[in-house]
Amino acid sequence: MRPNPGGQRPSDSVDDHTVVLHGVAHRYRGRDAEVQALASTDLTIGGGEFVAVVGPSGCGKTTLLQLLAGFLTPTEGRITVGGEQVTAPSPDRGVVFQQANLYPWMSVRANVELGPRLRGVARAERRRIADHHLELVGLSEFAKAAPYELSGGMQQRCQIARVLANDPAIMLLDEPFGALDALTRDRLQDELHRIWLGSGKTAFFITHSVEEAVYLGTRVLVMSPRPGRIVFDEPVPFPADARDAALRATPEFVAFRERVAAKIGTG
Structure with a gap:
């Protein structure tokens, strides 16, 4: 499935690369007590989408990505890709970390x-x-x-x-530009968008920047403070093939960015 140029979600019918979370929750043992990192979550990501995820620190964004990658196992529920349950990491789900970790x-x-x-x-x-x-x-x-x-x-x-x-059919990106200066970050956003647009791959992108999420995503999710829940889930109202510097200054971009920002920290 190719990227949807209108920024709308593909249908929820399962294709080879559709990601589905069925009641997925995750808890871990903290120093003094069990911590609920992710509340029960249902989510469908269609093939070719670019899903950008924002939320306050500690809201479970990285936990969610690690579950999708197969690095963690859900405490409850299950994750499927193309109908097959995720039980371990796979070459079909490539992970880009915040630090490049090259050899x-x-x-x-x-x-x-x-x-x-x-x-x-x-x-x-x-x-x-x-x-x-x-x-x-x-x-x-x-x-x-x-x-x-x-x-x-x-x-x-x-x-x-x-x-x-x-x-990989799916790219999982965990704040890959978070440690970069603003000019380099803007340039790499455009590079990543160009690569994604021409590849047809699914992207799941975590960021602390609302502007980055709105600029790159075809769909934006906002997660609440712990335990993480999805409190906002909307398609980005701009064509996927019309992202450039001029877009950031338009009233439509600013208005949607502010709507997303207003949801940060709600719960």
């Missing part, structure tokens, strides 16, 4: 080749895959460089290329 002893190209190499892809083919994705993120000239020779923004682009090289 410093490998070149940029070798980092991007890692997933295909672990899957047994032949050397020539995995190099082709790596070079294609390095070109996609604008790092072709740095293929032989070490990660520590890259800027923070370039390292994040390398991490995105590494995830894309595995060709």
Whole structure:
């Protein structure tokens, strides 16, 4: 399913990549007592959507992403992708972390080749895959460089290329631009949007920035303070293929951004 250019949700019918949460909750043992991180949650994410999630610190955003990734197991309920229950991590669900976590002893190209190499892809083919994705993120000239020779923004682009090289159906992004300066962040937002728009992949994107969520998402979720619940869930009212700097200044963008911001901290 391709990205919906009108910003509306695809239908809830299950396709190969539809994500469905059925009454999913999560608790963990804190220092003194059990902590309810995520209240019972029902959610459907259609293939090709870009779902951006905002909420106050500690509201369960990252817990929700880790559940989708298969890093955590729900205390209650279940998660399915294409009708199959999520019980462990999978190459079909690629995770982009806030810190790039590249292997410093490998070149940029070798980092991007890692997933295909672990899957047994032949050397020539995995190099082709790596070079294609390095070109996609604008790092072709740095293929032989070490990660520590890259800027923070370039390292994040390398991490995105590494995830894309595995060709996941779903990209899970946990505040990937949170540690970057404003100019680099804006530039990488546009890079990510361009890549997503041309890929047809599903994206689940966590951020603390309401503006970033509204700019990137085809749909925005707001989560309440702990225990996390979804208190706002609406499609973004702008075409997915019309995101640019001028959009941010329009009355429509500002009005929707303020509606989302007003929901932060409610519960």
